Amino acid sequence: MSGWSGQPSADGRPEPVQHPDGLDLHRPLSRRLTSAAHLPVEHRAALDALPVRRRAYEADEELIQRGTAFTHAFILEAGWACAYRTLPSGGRQVLSIYLPGDLIGLLAVTSADGSGLETDHSVRAITAAEVSEVDVSELSSALMRVPGLARHMLWDAARAGAILEERIVSLGRRNARERTAHFYLELSERLTLGGAPKAKAYDCPLSQYVVADVLGLSPEHLNRVMRQLRLTGLLCVRRGRVDLLNTESLERLADFDPAYLRTSRAA
Amino acid sequence: MSGWSGQPSADGRPEPVQHPDGLDLHRPLSRRLTSAAHLPVEHRAALDALPVRRRAYEADEELIQRGTAFTHAFILEAGWACAYRTLPSGGRQVLSIYLPGDLIGLLAVTSADGSGLETDHSVRAITAAEVSEVDVSELSSALMRVPGLARHMLWDAARAGAILEERIVSLGRRNARERTAHFYLELSERLTLGGAPKAKAYDCPLSQYVVADVLGLSPEHLNRVMRQLRLTGLLCVRRGRVDLLNTESLERLADFDPAYLRTSRAA
DNA sequence: CGTCCAGTTGACACCAATCAATAGAGGTGG
DNA sequence: CCACCTCTATTGATTGGTGTCAACTGGACG
Numbered sequence: 001m002s003g004w005s006g007q008p009s010a011d012g013r014p015e016p017v018q019h020p021d022g023l024d025l026h027r028p029l030s031r032r033l034t035s036a037a038h039l040p041v042e043h044r045a046a047l048d049a050l051p052v053r054r055r056a057y058e059a060d061e062e063l064i065q066r067g068t069a070f071t072h073a074f075i076l077e078a079g080w081a082c083a084y085r086t087l088p089s090g091g092r093q094v095l096s097i098y099l100p101g102d103l104i105g106l107l108a109v110t111s112a113d114g115s116g117l118e119t120d121h122s123v124r125a126i127t128a129a130e131v132s133e134v135d136v137s138e139l140s141s142a143l144m145r146v147p148g149l150a151r152h153m154l155w156d157a158a159r160a161g162a163i164l165e166e167r168i169v170s171l172g173r174r175n176a177r178e179r180t181a182h183f184y185l186e187l188s189e190r191l192t193l194g195g196a197p198k199a200k201a202y203d204c205p206l207s208q209y210v211v212a213d214v215l216g217l218s219p220e221h222l223n224r225v226m227r228q229l230r231l232t233g234l235l236c237v238r239r240g241r242v243d244l245l246n247t248e249s250l251e252r253l254a255d256f257d258p259a260y261l262r263t264s265r266a267a
Numbered sequence: 268m269s270g271w272s273g274q275p276s277a278d279g280r281p282e283p284v285q286h287p288d289g290l291d292l293h294r295p296l297s298r299r300l301t302s303a304a305h306l307p308v309e310h311r312a313a314l315d316a317l318p319v320r321r322r323a324y325e326a327d328e329e330l331i332q333r334g335t336a337f338t339h340a341f342i343l344e345a346g347w348a349c350a351y352r353t354l355p356s357g358g359r360q361v362l363s364i365y366l367p368g369d370l371i372g373l374l375a376v377t378s379a380d381g382s383g384l385e386t387d388h389s390v391r392a393i394t395a396a397e398v399s400e401v402d403v404s405e406l407s408s409a410l411m412r413v414p415g416l417a418r419h420m421l422w423d424a425a426r427a428g429a430i431l432e433e434r435i436v437s438l439g440r441r442n443a444r445e446r447t448a449h450f451y452l453e454l455s456e457r458l459t460l461g462g463a464p465k466a467k468a469y470d471c472p473l474s475q476y477v478v479a480d481v482l483g484l485s486p487e488h489l490n491r492v493m494r495q496l497r498l499t500g501l502l503c504v505r506r507g508r509v510d511l512l513n514t515e516s517l518e519r520l521a522d523f524d525p526a527y528l529r530t531s532r533a534a
Numbered sequence: 535c536g537t538c539c540a541g542t543t544g545a546c547a548c549c550a551a552t553c554a555a556t557a558g559a560g561g562t563g564g
Numbered sequence: 565c566c567a568c569c570t571c572t573a574t575t576g577a578t579t580g581g582t583g584t585c586a587a588c589t590g591g592a593c594g
Contacts, residue, residue, distance in 0.1 A: 085436050088522050093439040095432050107425040120429065120527050143418060150417030151410060157424040158374040162387065164431040165362050169352050171438035172360040172483030176550070207572065216439030221550050223574060239559090255355050260387050443582075474540060485583050490542060506591095 050142055053133045057125040064105065064123040072133040074104040079129025080205055084213065085121045094214040095121060096163070097206070099190055104131075106139070106153055127205045162260040171216050174254070176225045179215045182254035184235055184242055189258045201243045317409055320400045324392040331372065331390040339400040341371040346396025347472055351480065352388045361481040362388060363430070364473070366457055371398075373406070373420055394472045429527040438483050441521070443492045446482045449521035451502055451509055456525045468510045 054077075057063060063074060063081065081098040098104055104123060143150050166186070170179045184204075191202050206214075212222040229235040234250050236243040244250060251257075321344075324330060330341060330348065348365040365371055371390060410417050433453070437446045451471075458469050473481075479489040496502040501517050503510040511517060518524075 085432075087436070087440055089440075091440045093436045095435055107421060107428065118526070120524075121432065143421075144415075148411075150421060154374060154410075154417060154420060154424065157421065157428070161374065161424065161428055161431065164428065164435065165352075165388070167435055168362055168431065168438060169354070169360045171435060172480075173354055173356075173358045208574095209572075213439075218551050219572090220552080220574085224550090227574080259385070475542095476540075486540090487542085487584080488582055490540095491582095494542080 050134055050138050055131055055133055057129045057131065059125055059127050059129075062122060062124045063131065064119050064121075066120060066122045067118050070105065070119050071136055073106050073136060073139055074123075075132040075134070076100055076102045076104060077130040077132055080126040081123060081129055082126055082210065082214075083121050083123045092213045093216065094210060096160070097126075097187070097214065098123075099187075103156055107157055126210065159261070166260055167214075176215070176217055176221060177229065178254050179217070180211075180222065180225050180229065181235065181250045182256055183211065183215060184237070184244070185247075185250055185254055185256045185258075186261070187242070188244060189261050193261065198247070200247065201241065203240055204237070204242045205240055317401055317405050322398055322400055324396045324398065326392055326395050329389060329391045330398065331386050331388075333387060333389045334385050337372065337386050338403055340373050340403060340406055341390075342399040342401070343367055343369045343371060344397040344399055347393040348390060348396055349393055349477065349481075350388050350390045359480045360483065361477060363427070364393075364454070364481065365390075366454075370423055374424055393477065426528070433527055434481075443482070443484055443488060444496065445521050446484070447478075447489065447492050447496065448502065448517045449523055450478065450482060451504070451511070452514075452517055452521055452523045452525075453528070454509070455511060456528050460528065465514070467514065468508065470507055471504070471509045472507055 052075075057079070064070070064083075066085070076098050078100050080100070081102075081104065082094050083096040083098070083104075084092055084094045086092050105119075143153075163186070166182075170182050174182065187204060188198060188202055192199055208222050208226070209219050212219040215222065217225070226235070226237060230237075234246050234253070236245055319342075324346075331337070331350075333352070343365050345367050347367070348369075348371065349361050350363040350365070350371075351359055351361045353359050372386075410420070430453070433449075437449050441449065454471060455465060455469055459465050475489050475493070476486050479486040482489065484492070493502070493504060497504075501513050501520070503512055
């Protein structure tokens with residue numbers, strides 16, 4: 001797949017249909033996808049019938065290894081994860097940060113109808129994580145049976161693509177301070193997309209090493225940048241806690257516009 | 268949309284069904300999508316029935332302007348185009364280069380069922396270009412009627428996402444020489460994906476200014492890098508002609524693996 | 535023959551990488 | 565409870581890659 005994925009269930013609207021709490025865990029895919037747009041009730045059954053296996057991963061454990069066959073898509077139920085590439089020089093580039101609720105590897109089902117597929121990057125848990133695994137061929141066939149499903153996956157793909165593009169802008173044309181500000185603003189926005197008002201502070205288990213690999217910086221330089229942001233009263237990150245001290249200045253600095261993460265986006 | 272798009276019809280396999288040449292121009296979408304996988308013949312009719320308007324653009328003319336309503340998806344029939352973002356500082360980051368045959372803005376149809384959509388970046392023709400415009404709402408409804416269509420669009424999205432990810436790796440962890448080498452190798456690969464053997468030389472209408480905005484470099488520095496690549500016998504770009512003088516060295520330098528552009532990719 | 539624009543080259547400044555080392559926090563075992 | 569260890573965070577000194585500013589060149593075009 002392209003290993004990227006967004007938060008399909010978070011579009012700011014409450015779920016149109018309530019599920020008994022006890023059932024939710026058994027229909028993770030439909031739960032994630034239904035709120036993005038209107039999935040006909042009769043199609044949900046097909047989704048909920050998909051065999052899903054619950055599994056736990058430890059921190060730093062690999063969900064997907066580059067170059068291996070692709071067999072499962074994942075729903076990250078709890079914990080954080082990331083997709084990354086390793087370079088011959090030893091460097092690492094993180095491609096995506098996955099938050100609880102994100103879909104991982106859904107796009108890969110596209111080509112699941114034939115050729116031997118190999119992943120072109122790795123995915124690993126950052127914290128201890130719980131995932132629901134969906135068999136790729138099952139998902140692939142469901143894709144043909146349930147017309148709305150593909151539409152939802154396209155929606156998710158569009159959102160993930162927007163995040164990738166925004167990262168490209170950061171890496172290509174923003175300096176270290178701007179990138180850092182933009183990244184922590186994006187995280188804040190993605191974490192609260194459920195409809196909650198934007199929080200001024202949130203928990204974040206990412207070490208500076210991980211963030212540096214996201215932003216294409218050296219850990220030392222990122223550290224200096226974070227200090228500067230702290231001393232100028234913009235942003236403070238300590239012990240897994242992020243404080244957006246001055247959201248307005250941060251957004252101006254990073255040229256941050258949350259529209260790309262929202263439902264009503266296009267293009 | 269997310270404004271990114273790949274080359275759906277180029278998977279190395281010949282089209283399973285031959286069309287009379289004269290008809291091709293009237294069914295651009297099905298022509299582009301059918302070869303990626305097997306689209307049932309009975310579904311093609313629905314695609315071919317989509318109203319498509321042919322239109323020509325001049326060089327530097329805008330197909331999509333950031334912040335405006337999104338109304339059409341495009342098939343780039345001839346010419347080159349690019350998607351880009353402009354920053355408050357005046358800088359520009361090119362997000363995608365579109366080659367003849369590429370789809371532009373297809374993903375946007377995902378959310379075309381309701382809210383007023385706005386594009387989050389601009390798309391403009393680099394050379395004079397010919398496009399087929401498809402109305403977004405038409406495409407959106409076709410998406411629901413033709414099960415295979417969404418699948419093909421997902422395939423295209425996965426491929427486009429892979430290109431974006433590869434660019435992120437370049438921008439984040441490769442230096443100017445490596446980025447440049449990687450970019451021209453990728454172009455070569457994308458241009459010859461029709462199944463032709465990889466060409467050692469190809470025509471490319473991109474000015475150094477455009478390439479610099481793709482690679483996140485200043486035009487002056489890119490120029491120096493290109494000179495160095497030329498003097499070391501790796502790559503020569505002159506007057507719209509690219510010569511891969513030493514493909515093997517280039518691929519080693521850029522850590523280039525064309526797998527991400529091919530059909531059989533996953534993840 | 536002048537204009538314009540892409541390409542080219544040089545000098546210089548600066549942002550960020552690298553190398554090297556220290557300090558803190560959390561965990562573990564004695 | 566403390567010593568020890570490891571990983572993360574932090575700081576300094578130095579280097580180097582890339583951006584910026586400023587010209588100049590050369591071809592395309594009218």
